[in-house]
Each structure stands twice: as C-alpha cells, then as structure tokens.
Amino acid sequence: MSRVTIADVAGAAGVSKTAVSFAFNNPEKLGQATVDRVLQVALDLGYTPHPAARALSMRRSGTIGVLIPQRLSTVFANQFLGELMQGLGELVEEHDFTLLLVPPLDGSLEGAIRRASVDGFISLGLSPDDQALETLHRIGIPTVLIDSEESPQHPAVNVDDAGGAEAAARHLLDLGHRQLGLILLPPTRSQAGPTPTAARRLAGYRAALAGLDLPAPYAVTAGATMAAGARAFESFPKGKRRPTAILAMSDMVAIGVMGAAQAAGLDVPGDLSVVGYDDLPMAAWTTPPLTTVRQPIVEKGRVAAGLLIRRLQGKVVVSPPPLETSLVVRNSTAPPDKG
Amino acid sequence: MSRVTIADVAGAAGVSKTAVSFAFNNPEKLGQATVDRVLQVALDLGYTPHPAARALSMRRSGTIGVLIPQRLSTVFANQFLGELMQGLGELVEEHDFTLLLVPPLDGSLEGAIRRASVDGFISLGLSPDDQALETLHRIGIPTVLIDSEESPQHPAVNVDDAGGAEAAARHLLDLGHRQLGLILLPPTRSQAGPTPTAARRLAGYRAALAGLDLPAPYAVTAGATMAAGARAFESFPKGKRRPTAILAMSDMVAIGVMGAAQAAGLDVPGDLSVVGYDDLPMAAWTTPPLTTVRQPIVEKGRVAAGLLIRRLQGKVVVSPPPLETSLVVRNSTAPPDKG
DNA sequence: AGGATCCCCTAAACCGCTTTACTAAAGCGG
DNA sequence: CCGCTTTAGTAAAGCGGTTTAGGGGATCCT
Numbered sequence: 145m146s147r148v149t150i151a152d153v154a155g156a157a158g159v160s161k162t163a164v165s166f167a168f169n170n171p172e173k174l175g176q177a178t179v180d181r182v183l184q185v186a187l188d189l190g191y192t193p194h195p196a197a198r199a200l201s202m203r204r205s206g207t208i209g210v211l212i213p214q215r216l217s218t219v220f221a222n223q224f225l226g227e228l229m230q231g232l233g234e235l236v237e238e239h240d241f242t243l244l245l246v247p248p249l250d251g252s253l254e255g256a257i258r259r260a261s262v263d264g265f266i267s268l269g270l271s272p273d274d275q276a277l278e279t280l281h282r283i284g285i286p287t288v289l290i291d292s293e294e295s296p297q298h299p300a301v302n303v304d305d306a307g308g309a310e311a312a313a314r315h316l317l318d319l320g321h322r323q324l325g326l327i328l329l330p331p332t333r334s335q336a337g338p339t340p341t342a343a344r345r346l347a348g349y350r351a352a353l354a355g356l357d358l359p360a361p362y363a364v365t366a367g368a369t370m371a372a373g374a375r376a377f378e379s380f381p382k383g384k385r386r387p388t389a390i391l392a393m394s395d396m397v398a399i400g401v402m403g404a405a406q407a408a409g410l411d412v413p414g415d416l417s418v419v420g421y422d423d424l425p426m427a428a429w430t431t432p433p434l435t436t437v438r439q440p441i442v443e444k445g446r447v448a449a450g451l452l453i454r455r456l457q458g459k460v461v462v463s464p465p466p467l468e469t470s471l472v473v474r475n476s477t478a479p480p481d482k483g
Numbered sequence: 484m485s486r487v488t489i490a491d492v493a494g495a496a497g498v499s500k501t502a503v504s505f506a507f508n509n510p511e512k513l514g515q516a517t518v519d520r521v522l523q524v525a526l527d528l529g530y531t532p533h534p535a536a537r538a539l540s541m542r543r544s545g546t547i548g549v550l551i552p553q554r555l556s557t558v559f560a561n562q563f564l565g566e567l568m569q570g571l572g573e574l575v576e577e578h579d580f581t582l583l584l585v586p587p588l589d590g591s592l593e594g595a596i597r598r599a600s601v602d603g604f605i606s607l608g609l610s611p612d613d614q615a616l617e618t619l620h621r622i623g624i625p626t627v628l629i630d631s632e633e634s635p636q637h638p639a640v641n642v643d644d645a646g647g648a649e650a651a652a653r654h655l656l657d658l659g660h661r662q663l664g665l666i667l668l669p670p671t672r673s674q675a676g677p678t679p680t681a682a683r684r685l686a687g688y689r690a691a692l693a694g695l696d697l698p699a700p701y702a703v704t705a706g707a708t709m710a711a712g713a714r715a716f717e718s719f720p721k722g723k724r725r726p727t728a729i730l731a732m733s734d735m736v737a738i739g740v741m742g743a744a745q746a747a748g749l750d751v752p753g754d755l756s757v758v759g760y761d762d763l764p765m766a767a768w769t770t771p772p773l774t775t776v777r778q779p780i781v782e783k784g785r786v787a788a789g790l791l792i793r794r795l796q797g798k799v800v801v802s803p804p805p806l807e808t809s810l811v812v813r814n815s816t817a818p819p820d821k822g
Numbered sequence: 823a824g825g826a827t828c829c830c831c832t833a834a835a836c837c838g839c840t841t842t843a844c845t846a847a848a849g850c851g852g
Numbered sequence: 853c854c855g856c857t858t859t860a861g862t863a864a865a866g867c868g869g870t871t872t873a874g875g876g877g878a879t880c881c882t
Contacts, residue, residue, distance in 0.1 A: 147622075147623070149868055149869085160833075161868090162870080162871080163830090173831085175831085192597040192622055194539070194867080197868035198869055200535040200837050200867090201837055201868080207583065207600075216573070216576060217569045221565070223565060223765075230555065231556075233555025233559060233586070234556040236555070237554060237588075242595070243555070243584045245581065247572070399768060403768075429738060429742075430765075431769070433770070486838090499861070500839080501863080505861085512860080533837085535839090540841085540866080541839080541840065
C-alpha cells in the first residue's frame with residue numbers, strides 16, 4: 145500500500161493535478177463545486193501532500209533549524225536550553241513554523257547544516273570565526289545568532305554579559321571576599337578560544353577586580369553541568385589558600401559546586417559563597433537558594449525567533465541592543481569566614 | 484545569486500548529473516580520477532545537495548519527529564522534556580538522524596503531522612483513542628509511543644507508573660497520614676479522559692488506599708508547572724480539614740506546592756508532606772529536597788529512539804516491558820502533626 | 823452578430839536530486 | 853581475432869508537488 149499522491153486524487157475526482165493543488169492552496173481559482181468535490185475525494189482517500197515534494201517545489205520548508213554546538217545529550221542537561229526553547233517555541237508556533245534541532249553530525253556542524261532542510265537558522269554560541277558561519281552565509285540561509293557576535297552577514301541577539309558578571313563580582317567584593325575562584329565556560333569543540341559569551345563575562349569579572357590589589361583569582365573551565373561543577377570545585381586549592389567565594393558562569397556549575405562543597409563538609413554560604421549565572425528556575429529552589437545573575441533567556445529566544453521570522457518575510461532586520469541582566473541576591477553568598 | 488545545483492557541478496566538471504550524484508553517493512561506480520575531479524569542482528562551487536530534493540527522491544528525510552501534545556512554550560517549562568530529549572538525542576545522533584519538534588498546529592496535531600517531513604515519529608502521552616494515532620497509521624509513518632498505550636499499530640515504551648504511585652501513597656500511609664490530597668495530570672486538549680499515564684498513576688494511588696477506611700482524598704488537576712502546583716495547593720481545603728500530605732503526579736507541581744505552602748506559612752514537611760513524580764535532577768536540590776518517584780526518563784528516551792530506529796531499518800520490534808520506577812525518600816515527607 | 827471579458831480548468835514545465843536502464847569502450851580467455 | 857564480461861559513464865524516467873501559460877465556453881457590451 146503506497147502513499148496516496150495528488151495524481152490519485154486527481155484521477156478519482158476526474159480533474160487535473162492542478163485542480164487538486166488549487167483546491168488546497170488557491171480555492172478561489174476554482175468553482176465552489178469543484179473545490180468541494182476534490183476536497184471530499186482527498187479526504188476519502190486519506191490524501192496528504194508529501195512534505196518534501198512541497199518543500200522542493202515551493203522552496204520553503206516551514207521549518208527553522210536550531211544550530212546547537214554540542215551533543216543533544218549534553219546540552220539538554222542544562223535547563224538553559226529548555227528555557228530558550230520556550231521562547232523560540234512561542235514565536236515559531238505563532239507563525240506556523242516548526243523547529244529542527246541540528247547538532248553536529250560526526251562532529252561537524254557544517255555537515256549537519258547542509259543536510260538540514262530549513263528556511264533559516266537560529267545559531268547558539270558560535271564564535272564569529274567558526275567555519276559554520278561561513279558555510280551558512282555561502283549557502284545563503286538566513287541566520288540569527290544567539291550568544292555570539294553580530295556580523296555583517298548575521299544579526300545577533302545578546303544580553304549584557306559583562307554587566308551581569310561585573311555586578312556578581314562586585315557583590316562578592318562588597319561582602320569582603322578577597323580570594324576568588326572563577327569557573328569559566330569552555331570553548332566549543334570547533335574553535336580554539338573561549339566563546340564570545342564566556343569572553344564577555346570574564347571581562348566583566350575582570351572589570352570589577354581591576355585596580356584592586358588582590359591575589360589573582362583561580363580560574364578553571366567547566367561545561368554547564370553539575371558534574372563538571374563538582375569537578376571544578378575539587379580542582380581549587382584546599383586549606384588556607386582556598387577561595388572563599390566562587391563565580392561560576394552558569395547556574396548548573398554553581399549548583400554542582402555547592403553540592404561538592406557541602407559533601408566536603410563546607411557550609412554554603414558560611415564557608416564558601418557561590419554565585420551562578422542564568423537564573424534558571426531551579427536556582428530559586430536550591431539549598432541554599434542560589435545568588436546568581438539573571439538573564440532573560442525566554443525573552444532572548446523570543447527576540448531571536450522574531451528577528452529570524454521577519455527576516456524570512458523579506459524584511460531587513462538589525463541586531464537589537466543587548467538585553468538586560470541583573471544580579472539576584474539569594475542565600476548562597478555571605479561575608480567570608482573570619483578564618 | 485541562486486543556489487548551486489547538481490547540474491551546475493556537472494556542467495563545470497564536464498560530466499553528467501548522474502556522475503556527480505555517484506561521486507557523492509556511489510564513488511565505487513566511477514573512476515577514481517573522475518570522482519576526485521567532480522568532488523573538487525563541487526567544493527570550489529560550494530555545492531550542497533538540496534535536502535528536500537534528496538528527501539523526495541530517496542523517500543527518506545533522515546529526521547525523526549517528536550510529537551508533542553502541547554505548546555512548546557509550556558512543555559519545555561518542565562525539565563521532563565529536557566531529560567527525555569537527552570535520551571532521544573543520544574540514539575538519534577548515533578544514527579545520524581536529526582530531531583524535528585512537532586507541536587500542534589493551530590491546535591491540531593493531525594495537521595502538524597501531515598506537514599512534517601520525517602521518517603518516523605516518537606509520540607508523547609497520546610491517548611490510545613486520539614485521532615492523531617489514526618492519522619499516523621493511515622499515512623503509514625512508523626511511530627513509537629511514549630507514556631501511552633501499546634497498540635497493534637504502534638509499540639510503546641512505558642514505565643511502571645502504577646507501581647511507583649502505589650509506593651508513594653503507601654509511604655505516606657506508613658508515615659501515618661490519613662487525609663491526602665491528590666494532584667492529577669490534566670488530559671491533553673485533544674481528548675476527554677485522563678492520559679494513560681495519569682490513569683495508571685491514579686490507579687496506583689488507589690491501590691494503596693484500597694481497603695483502608697479513610698476519608699476520600701481530595702483530588703484536583705494541574706498541568707506540570709510550578710504555577711499550576713501553587714494554584715492546586717490553594718484549592719485544597721484550609722483549616723482542620725486540610726490534607727496533611729499531597730501526592731503530585733509531577734515534580735514540577737510538587738515543587739510549586741511546596742512553594743505555595745511555605746509562602747502560606749506552613750512548614751514542609753512539618754505541617755505538610757509532599758511527594759512528587761519523575762525525580763528530575765532538581766528534585767534533589769529543592770528546599771527541602773523532594774521525596775518523589777523516580778522514573779528513568781533518559782533511558783525511556785533511549786529505548787524509544789532505539790526502537791524506532793530499528794523499525795526504520797525494517798526490523799520488527801515489540802514493546803519492551805515497563806521500565807522500573809522507585810520511591811526516592813528525601814526530606815519533604817514526615818509523619819503528620821499531632822494537630 | 824462579433825469581439826472582449828471572465829470564469830474554470832488543464833497541459834506541461836519545473837523544483838533538484840536519485841536511480842534504472844543502457845551504451846561504448848576496454849579487458850580477457852581461447 | 854572473436855565473443856563475453858567488466859568498467860565508466862550517460863540519458864531519461866521518476867519522486868510528488870506548484871505554477872505558468874493558455875484554451876474553451878459562457879457572458880457581456882455595443
């Protein structure tokens with residue numbers, strides 16, 4: 145039993161393929177009676193237009209790709225993506241698009257990009273010199289960047305990463321902390337340096353520390369998972385040279401740090417203060433509730449999707465100004481021990 | 484500047500379209516020299532096969548659809564989906580498939596199904612009498628069900644919903660609770676009764692209560708969000724007829740209940756015990772850490788994806804036995820007040 | 823009555839790729 | 853040197869839709 149095609153419907157209804165197509169897409173070009181008859185026959189036969197054929201013919205698939213620089217199994221462990229998907233989903237559904245998740249294929253994002261039948265891409269965290277961006281531009285698929293850097297080819301939506309980071313660092317300094325530990329986001333596999341977001345946040349931390357005569361902060365790198373956060377905690381010096389406060393670039397890492405610290409017998413925030421980044425919903429619920437930098441993730445998704453959709457409609461769009469970030473002080477931070 | 488097609492490459496390389504296609508897909512059918520030349524020309528021209536054309540011609544798109552019965556913006560608020568995506572992603576990436584998210588289109592899942600260019604579907608939480616399943620079968624797209632009910636047409640992967648629920652209820656009874664509040668998962672928009680999962684969990688709760696001479700538990704319905712959980716809490720009786728413990732069918736709801744209860748001045752678990760369902764990663768981190776029923780969500784995704792992929796490879800597959808659930812006792816439950 | 827207009831509908835081209843014949847040339851054993 | 857199998861490549865027929873150009877008949881206008 146093979147698929148019912150437009151020709152089958154045409155035959156059964158005694159009209160041409162064109163008529164069938166019109167009945168669905170341009171009913172006003174046909175007589176009312178014909179439209180009704182064709183539609184009825186189509187229903188009886190259980191006809192459904194073949195999506196790929198439609199996409200080929202119309203040069204439009206009705207789907208938007210989400211370019212993800214890591215494996216799905218790791219990136220969905222961070223609720224950040226869930227939040228972002230909410231924002232993307234909202235706009236995308238409103239305009240009858242559908243979302244295709246595009247992670248690297250055999251380690252290569254470029255390969256995955258070519259295979260994806262999409263009208264446009266939302267791309268996450270790509271460094272401006274990533275080969276994938278070049279590919280995207282050459283193929284000519286409209287793309288909007290998130291957590292990246294605006295370029296002549298592609299608009300970008302970002303938040304005030306540096307501002308939030310600076311506020312976080314300043315908060316710890318104000319509490320009296322002097323020996324800090326920094327946990328940076330890692331580069332994505334395809335590139336050498338830190339991601340644009342990581343770089344901006346680091347700059348923010350540094351700005352707060354600038355001019356003060358402090359011991360250099362310890363810095364390590366950890367992917368955005370609790371496990372990586374726990375490992376990062378282990379890698380800091382113990383004993384009296386131990387940092388009294390930790391700045392993490394993601395909530396997941398911060399939570400992992402809290403867990404490892406508590407498991408090691410430290411009190412948070414009594415012995416160790418921890419600040420995250422993102423303000424995921426769960427940050428308000430941890431033990432203790434996490435002090436963190438809030439960024440409007442859902443909104444970020446909405447804005448990016450909106451931009452891309454307008455672009456797909458042929459309008460010219462420009463990168464919006466960075467969205468605001470703000471420090472949310474909860475209970476994972478306190479003045480350091482008088483150790 | 485229009486897209487580079489296979490014909491352009493063929494022309495530039497002085498060969499036929501067939502040769503170009505072979506160079507990519509069946510290099511062994513061509514001389515080595517020709518293959519090299521064609522590939523080089525393709526590279527120079529920046530040629531990329533049109534995915535829709537490929538899909539049409541090969542009758543295979545290389546993407547798997549995830550059928551989601553609600554709006555993306557609501558369903559991604561529940562980390563459950565994030566966990567599931569990790570499992571799906573693992574298998575799917577391994578086999579070079581890509582994932583398409585398919586939420587209802589204008590409120591209709593069936594419409595969305597028709598539009599989606601996929602080789603198979605993973606479907607979430609569909610009731611066995613949902614029209615969408617019928618549509619799926621008629622179009623003949625291989626489908627694997629999750630959190631649904633096995634049918635002759637489609638295999639299903641489930642967990643032992645009833646067992647977990649029964650363990651949860653028994654735990655509360657053992658602690659001495661007699662007046663319980665139940666918070667059920669809502670039906671999806673497209674159907675009348677509760678979802679299969681909700682029905683099985685409710686049966687589990689009932690099984691634990693059976694034969695005991697207890698006041699009937701209060702029961703309300705709430706979607707899997709914290710806000711809905713908070714509202715559910717409000718809707719229970721206050722004062723002395725207040726339930727002393729609450730069984731929620733999802734962790735998100737349970738957390739919402741804890742929040743609302745605490746905001747109302749109740750101590751959890753002192754004044755109110757709460758049990759969730761799912762054991763999301765965040766359940767271990769709430770204040771207090773949540774007692775809940777653990778189900779292997781990631782594994783569920785892996786199994787379902789594996790099943791579908793094997794089915795797409797032409798093998799026959801059968802529904803696996805339900806995956807295990809288990810009660811995880813943390814600190815959100817305690818004996819009731821001696822009120 | 824004759825031409826212009828509309829209204830319906832259709833034939834055929836096209837979207838860009840894969841794949842099934844099929845051919846021409848080369849290689850091979852006898 | 854001949855018939856037979858390989859090898860290397862091609863033409864053309866799909867895949868299943870949409871869309872352009874146009875044809876025939878009824879209606880309208882003068």
